[in-house]
Amino acid sequence: MRSVVWRDGVVAILNQRLLPHRMEYIECNSYERVAQAIEHLEVRGAPAIGVAAAMGVALAAFKCEARRAEELASEVKGAINRLRHTRPTAKNLFWALDRMEVLLKNLVREGVDIEEIKDRLVKEALKMAEEDVQTNRTIGRNGAVLLDDEDTVLTHCNAGALACVDYGTALGVIRGAVEAGKRIRVIATETRPLLQGARLTTFELLQDGIDVTLITDNMVGYVMKLGMVDKVIVGADRILRDGHVINKIGTYTIAVLAREHGIPFYVAAPWSTFDLETKPEEVVIEERDASEVTEIAGVRIAPQEVKVFNPAFDITPPEYISAIITERGVFKPPYDFK
């Protein structure tokens, strides 16, 4: 069950809005449909939207009827530009599009034949999907040593197989520990507004037979106070040079609570999430539609006329983060990524 799959000229995206009730793939026949899937969160999770975008670029090339490489390049750049404007916060999206764009430029510059350019772009997207799975397995192994037998680990949102191509980052670390023979219990926060914890994390862990308990987001302080949490692990949408972590809204709240209770707070993410240029105050935090807060599963839960603030992410300063787990190893503070 991969979140994004290339099927001979179709990008098949597992529709995460329908989970856990229905498992249905969207057959994207155009990069525009891939872009919409990213915008509407049918595919979500920083690594997954990176790979989905790369496949969207591959699809634009695959479908292109141009005769000359320059025409192809122009059309594919249009696709890259469209995909670049789907969501602003996760670094992996831009990392993936940049990688495809650089490859495209090089192939055109080298005068490679148009059919081979198409083929190479498709292969590159497929390679990124495979790399994602391997990277996550490495993250899982690297992070597993931080978890002890019989730990209860709290996680937020879904940084699992569904947020990536497969295996997951934060849940990858949990899977890594379980594969190493440790007994791990998980507490999953439901993660309003879009309930990725309730819908996706519980679903994934139940499928794997990993013990999981669901709580609402506002219970985090209390379960920590009760001594029910040994470690916290979350994913990331963007990590800055000095260790600021941008992740799903609610992450900062949990990080503050973890420090207050002396609980280690870990972040797990691939290197493609790192942004060594941008300063914390320059990061664009996506604000999404009010209806995500005022409606749940199509049912209105608040008065029509109420104002809403709906940031999709928040920023956690490095002083709250015990370690950052990547495929290149486990980093501890002070952070100075290069």
Next chain:
Amino acid sequence: MRSVVWRDGVVAILNQRLLPHRMEYIECNSYERVAQAIEHLEVRGAPAIGVAAAMGVALAAFKCEARRAEELASEVKGAINRLRHTRPTAKNLFWALDRMEVLLKNLVREGVDIEEIKDRLVKEALKMAEEDVQTNRTIGRNGAVLLDDEDTVLTHCNAGALACVDYGTALGVIRGAVEAGKRIRVIATETRPLLQGARLTTFELLQDGIDVTLITDNMVGYVMKLGMVDKVIVGADRILRDGHVINKIGTYTIAVLAREHGIPFYVAAPWSTFDLETKPEEVVIEERDASEVTEIAGVRIAPQEVKVFNPAFDITPPEYISAIITERGVFKPPYDFK
């Protein structure tokens, strides 16, 4: 629009499960129906369930067909016992039932005529409803001085008119400040699982023309970090001698975040919420059905088989609380209530 009203032999309870979509009173013709309304949260909020329970006792007396005072007493005590087992955490419920029981005992001991006993019990319940409104207005005036012009105040759950008979405790303080001419903006947390903030607090404040913005519970840390919150005010379900505050789940999380950001954290509650006997570790925290978490408005949002932890309240230690606002004045730490 009062939450609980006595209508000549009927206890009319505003069905808070239907708000903000429909405003509908449940006509309770028996104390059993009142007990069910408390259990099902058709009426909720510590002061409101205290008054509703007292009216349930009055109704049991009013409807009683006994000929002798002792029979009446026995029947009414049965009602008190039933109502005592509706919800375990809010002190006001037990305070109200104790007050009705003491009055009943005294009247029987004094040999008062059975019709007069009934009449006096009804009057006592009505008096408690009136006292509640007056108490809240006093709390509002007492607390208003803690708010400054142009403050943005974050509140959790609903400690408003709907949680009481009218006016409210935490929202009473906000109303008191607004009535004193201060411009106050409110941030309301939606308060999962039952969304009292999204459904009730926004509804009340919009009705009063007070500026309100709705957020999800996990946004609290981020809005504080952004400097959007000047003060926090919440209600309480039980306050212990040393200042431990038991209130809606999520309160403790907000209190920790407030202290981390140097934001004053206030609790507003009537004296009937105080429990000077019980120790923090002895307090019974009600755990409610898993379906409150796994379903929203009847729509299932999590896999069937997932485990859930659903405490309805949490405990905030006194060191996080800047002041406790009551009708007897504003108390600051160290707390030693008598």
